[in-house]
Amino acid sequence: MNIVNVKDFDLRREVDYGTPEQNERAKQIVQDVKQEGDAALLRYTAELDRTQLEASQLRVTPEELQAAYARVEPSFVEAISAAAHNIRAFHNREKRNSWMDLQPDGSILGQIIRPLKRVGVYVPGGKAAYPSSVLMNVIPxxxxxxxxxxxxTPPATGGKDGIDPYILVAAAEAGVHEIYRVGGAQAIAALAYGTESIAPVDKICGPGNIYVALAKREVYGAVDIDSIAGPSEIVVLADEHADVAFVAADLLSQAEHDEMASAILVTPSQALADAVSAEVQRQLALLPRREIAAASIRDYGAIILVESLAEGISVVNRLAPEHLEIMVEEPMAYAGMIENAGAIFLGPYSSEPVGDYFAGPNHIIPTNGTARFSSPVDVDDFIKKSSMIYYSKEALMKNGATIMELARREGLEAHARAIEVRLQRVGEAGA
Known part of the structure; x- marks a missing residue:
């Protein structure tokens, strides 16, 4: 890995969300599905996924879900079930309740919290299939x-045998029964606008390729979306006490995701930097996905040398990484200093895959520096809130003049008169 001094490293990583041609292509697919429904959906599935389907074949049947169990190992079913339990337990802590506050004057103010009615979950295929993403989107x-x-999900995530059975089993374990074999920008359009076979949703969540991301951006406003996710990224903040093999392995755990994934070590130790650089190359040669990981390390990997851990924390906060591992002698002492990070992993045994799969917190985390202002997916992403106002006559009489003053200062006379007519009516009744 390339070792650089912090002053020579550009801490801003700007991800280009598609070429003009990709943007135009995604927009065209979305418009075609919006206008033509199933016909366009099936045409693009044949063209882009090389899978010929009839409309009646779009939905996965209960029999297919059940058959998927015979194609996976029992140990996988046990593992995905245990992970689902942990994820559900974590997100149960995030639940909110509606509330009302009775004022002394008889007014009632409050907030009504309701779930969204219908949510669409995109589960990608491409370079890999991710059953864990099913749980992370569905359970909250x-x-x-x-x-x-x-x-x-794309119709051939499992190759010639259709949808990957591990995805189907994860969906069944999570309790999802409405599943369609369609992917790409066309799937996003179908969820947003509906077709003859797929009813529209209120929100779309889940990662995907560049065309999925561009399609989500195109339909935003017609529906809500979780985010426009960039490539995965990890930053490891480590001192001379860190285990070299652990650090290298965790950097590679992100690098193998995608050629554009980013893996960065921040350290004040030259000795650790040199050792990790060599260890990354040793472990890289043993990886099944070494070509992908090698491209990531070459183009977006780095070891940044800083003067101290304090400067390292400053660098981390500027990077605002998706995943941050703190591998120092006293990791808890530094946790409170981290202002910008999607997920923080503390200590040598809190490897990033622990969070990806099993611990319970969500692994759908802000990327590309957006941890400065956004958060991992949680229960709040799937609720909506309505303010509730019951104003008593006494409250209006007390505050009406103030309300009219504010309205008239904004030049909105009809607003003021809506209050004034009520004050006059109460006055007349009192007289």
């Missing part, structure tokens, strides 16, 4: 109380 929506959760 279920905890929020969303009554309808629909999943879409």
């Amino acid at each position: 929506a279920q905890v929020a109380g969303v009554p309808e959760i629909v999943m879409v």
Whole structure:
């Protein structure tokens, strides 16, 4: 890995969300599906996924879900079930309740919290299939109380045998029963606008390729979306006490995701930097996905040398990474100093895959520096809030003049008169 001094490293990573041609292509697919429905959906599935389907074949049947169990190991079913339990337990802590506050003058102010009615979950295929993403999208929506959760996934994530059975089993274990074999920008359009076979949703969540990301951006406003996710990223903040093999392995755990994934070590130790650089190359040669990981390390990996851990924390906060590991002698002492990070992993045994799969916190985390202002997916992403106002006559009489003053200062006379007519009526009744 390239070792650089912090003053020579550009801490800003700007991800270009598609070429003009990719943007135009995604926009065209979305418009075609919006206008033509199933016809366009099936045409693009044949063209882009090389899978010929009839409309009646879009939805995965209960028999297919059940058959998927015979194609996976029992140990996987046990593992995905245990992970689902942990994820559900974590997100149950995030639940909110509606509330009302009775004022002394008889007014009632409050907030009504309701779940979204229908949510669409995109589960990608491409370079890899991710059953864990099923759980991370579905479970917080279920905890929020969303009554309808629909999943879409490309029709050939499992190769010639169709949808990857591990994805189907994860969906079944999570309790998803409405699943469609459709992917790409066309799937996003179908979820947003609906077709003859797929009813529209209120929100779309889940990662995907560049066309999925661009399609989500295109439909935003017609529906809500979780985010426009960039490539995965990890930053490890480590001192001379860190285990070299641990650091190298965790950097590579992100690098193998994608050629554009970013893996960065921040350290004040030259000795650790040199050792990790060599260890990354040793471990890289043993990886099945070494070509992908090698491209990531070459183009977006780095070891940044800083003067001290204090400067390292400053660098981390500027990077605002998706995943941050703190591998120092006293990691808890530094946790409170981290202002910007999607997920923080403390200590040598809190490897990033612990959070990816099993611990319970969500692994759908802000990327590309957006941890400065956004958060991991949670229950709040699947609720909506309505303010409730019951104003008593006494409260209006007391505050009406103040309300009219504010309205008239903004030049909104009709607003003021809506209050004034009530004050006059109460005055007349009192007279």
